[in-house]
Amino acid sequence: MKVILNEDVPGLGEPGKIVDVAPGYARNFLVPRGLAIYADRASIKELEHHEKRLARKRMKLEEAAKSLAEKINGSELIIETRSGEGGKLYGSVTTSDIAKVLNAEFDLTVDRRKISLAEPIRSLGKFQASVDLIGEAKATITINVTDPNAEVAAVKTAEVVETTTVVEAAEEVIEDDVAVVETAEESTIEVTEEEA
Secondary structure (H helix, E strand, O other): OEEEEOOOEOOOEOOOOEEEOOHHHHHHHHOOOOOEEEOOHHHHHHHHHOHHHHHHHHHHHHHHHHHHHHHHOOOEEEEEOOEOHHHEEEEEEOHHHHHHHHHHHHOOOOOHHHEEEOOOEEEOEEEEEEEEOOOOOEEEEEEEEEOHHHHHHHHHHHHHHHHHHHHHHHHHHHHHHHHHHHHHHHHHHHHHHHHO
16 A cells, blocks of 8 residues: 655655555554555645655755754763673663663654664663664764662772771781780890890
């Protein structure tokens, strides 16, 4: 079944494009949501008549997408999550998580389906993600996955190591002092025996 897209639909195309889709997809999803209209003779004629208007709309969308891509390109998003030993995450960071943080950080609406990862994020660290916008507009962002609890645990571990080092140093000083006292006592005993 042929439909004319009114909006940008990931995987299908941009506004004004005539695409062939399954009848159920058109009837139950695209048309009721206003994402597309049926491509009959009247709508195709109307499309041809409004082609210039759609071209301007498409151009505005592409310009907006390019400015958006410039705005977010190279940015670093921090996602805090829980992790276990060795920085392994409980679960993973998904494109939905990235989209939520991206939308909140830059006050925009980027669909999670437009974000792609080279590999699933299942550990702490920095990762690259690609954001595909309308037309040729693309951006690359860095995802910094952190665990604030792991940092606290690392600080506590460092404090324990530092305290242990101080205790060990104190024990060495005490051992040295004990050795000096024992040497002094032996010298005193020897002097006393010689006097007697």
